[in-house]
Amino acid sequence: MPTVTPLLNHYIGDRPLFDLHGVEDEIQKALARRVDLKSGGYLIFDQTEAMTTVDVNTGGFVGVRNFDETVFKTNLEAAQTIARQLRLRNLGGIIITDFIDMDSEEHKGAVLEEFNKALSRDHTRLTVNGFTALGLVEMTRKRTRESLAHILCEECPTCQGRGEVKTARTVCYEILRELLHEARQFNARELRVLGSVAVIDVFLDEESQGLAMLSDFIGKPISLQAEPSYAQEQYDIVLM
Amino acid sequence: MPEDILINFTPQETRVAVMHQGVVQELHIERTASRGLVGNVYVGRVVRILPGMQSAFIDVGLERTAFLHVADIWEPRHNGDPARPIERILFEGQSQLVQVIKDPIGSKGARLSTQISVAGRMLVYLPQEKHIGISQRIESEIERESLREKITRLVPADEPGGFIVRTMAEGAMEEEMANDIDYLRKIWRDLQMHAKTAAPPALLIRSCPSASAYCVISSIRKPRASSSTRARTSRN
Structure with a gap:
């Protein structure tokens, strides 16, 4: 421990440290169901009893000549964002990602590679099983601590966690x-x-x-x- | 790769953010109110012995007395020695060093063991038992042998305790392991000093000052040529 003392820096600024570095914002984002991507697409995270599902959407981003290219770019960005969100949210167990459908095997391979690369930063043990027959990417991430949502949130008392109420x-x-x-x-x-x-x-x-x-x-x-x-x-x- | 660790400490909670290139990569939040007790070490007082259940109830200063079963009492055992019944090991009113192995739940008190283990980043220290172990999760036989050889060389000859090598030690530098050994031995020395003067029931060490902050801080390594790691703490 003494060897790290020179690396420690006692922050005494007026503005809260977590505010200054945008951590507060990131915590809020890590609790939201929807995560926006820079390319205009977005992700939807759902944590259920059995697994966590992630849906990738283009968000109606059209107008580019090459549709395949748009999908590919969105999926690449999604791969990086999902890997980071899994760490932030500390999600464990089975995780299924529904990337936007890609026809090109080359694109599929590249997205999977990007996903694996982004996940390699993870300290938690995980296995990525690749695309399933339905084109979903299947993986597991070891459950260590409780997920962020389980630490900070409770079940909605109005809908008892269903996420919906009768009209x-x-x-x-x-x-x-x-x-x-x-x-x-x-x-x-x-x-x-x-x-x-x-x-x-x-x-x-x-x-x-x-x-x-x-x-x-x-x-x-x-x-x-x-x-x-x-x-x-x-x-x-x-x-x- | 520059990495910053931001620590925000308040009496209610400790929040840790691991930053990489200015972007948050990991969040650890621990609340004082909901912190588990597993790993805490206490000097407790034996309040009741139940020979029928081969168990004892120990007051460690928690709301409910904690439970200690004979199987969780560590005794230096020589081959062939029969196990002693609990009523021959403990007596009521005795003070005893114990560690929580299971959190209290509902109406059941915490479960204790008298075998103390102190976990570091790469090693787990077993101060009462001379034993070198390697995590089963390290599968490569070559790596296991090399770690066993390394740790045996690093542990001082007069060390009465033992170490278990965790998966984190895979590929670790000798210096890092040596640091862990020094650190764990120091924790144990401090604990023993504290135990001598503390009146039971008393808490000697909390499993982690903040499980997260502790683990993260102990993971900070010296800056290398291509990397710098800094941790900043704030209290507000």
Whole structure:
């Protein structure tokens, strides 16, 4: 340890060190699903239970005479960026990359070579198995520490990690079915729907007719109450 | 290839960024609150011995007493000696040097061993056992032999402990390995000094000051003709 002391430099500047060197920005980028490439294309990273998938897109980058050349260049840049992002994100296990389809075997070979070269900087043990029958590049990277996302993030409480919520309209239709069911089962004077702002908006606007029809059908008034604290999928039906 | 290592240290977390040509290549983040205990060395106090389970509970100052099974008690064993039962090795109230081998989980306390190992970058030091081992992951028989020969030559003759050579040592220079040996022996000497005066239960060493910062810092090598490595630290 003493031998490295001369190499240490105590930073005392006013501007935070990580800010100065753009590390804060890189951390934010390493948490995002989408990573933009300089060539105009972009990558989409998805970490699932079984594996991590990376999708390479041209991002509608057209207008160059030679389409094959554009794809090739985008894939080359993607190969370098993916290798670096895997390190930053510390992703382990199976990693599958869907490069943009290339017809030329020569291009395929060159992209794979570039990928291997970029990955050779990695200290973690990895194996690259090359293109699969479907044209995906298959590799594994040893899991050492937890991934960056696992250290810094938690599952989304709104969607429980699915990444999607039911649309306001889907929730509206669920509520209509539930209202009918409740009205048949219990004898209430009035029914009140407590829902998220987005869901109540749909009831007040596009689905107002459907709600009025249901109210006539069950012969009871239905009132609406928007609850700003409710998540989109959340609702309650109150018997009055 | 110029490489900078930026270290941002706060009481809550330690963040390390490995930069290459001004671009971040690796990030290591470790939080004080969620740091694992594996590798920590304590002087603990034996609070209970359970002969039926051949185990003991040791107070190391954690919320829950830690668990020590007879199989994890290291004893210099001569061939043919039968293993002693735990009640003949430990007694209640005794202080004992222990290392965490498994983090506490849920309602279970940490699991301990009395065999201490101190991991460096290229070597793992086993201060209580004279044994030279080579990681199984180094497959080349020639490399294994050369490493065994190198380490045997580097370890001082009066060294009572042993070393395990890690994969990182593959192709390492002798000087680098010698540095690791000195460093690990110093950690152990400091620990023993500390153990003499510490009142149990006491933490003697944390596995890594920051696992990441420690590993990275110990990886900084002397600048070569074509390379320079600098590390900068900041506290804010």
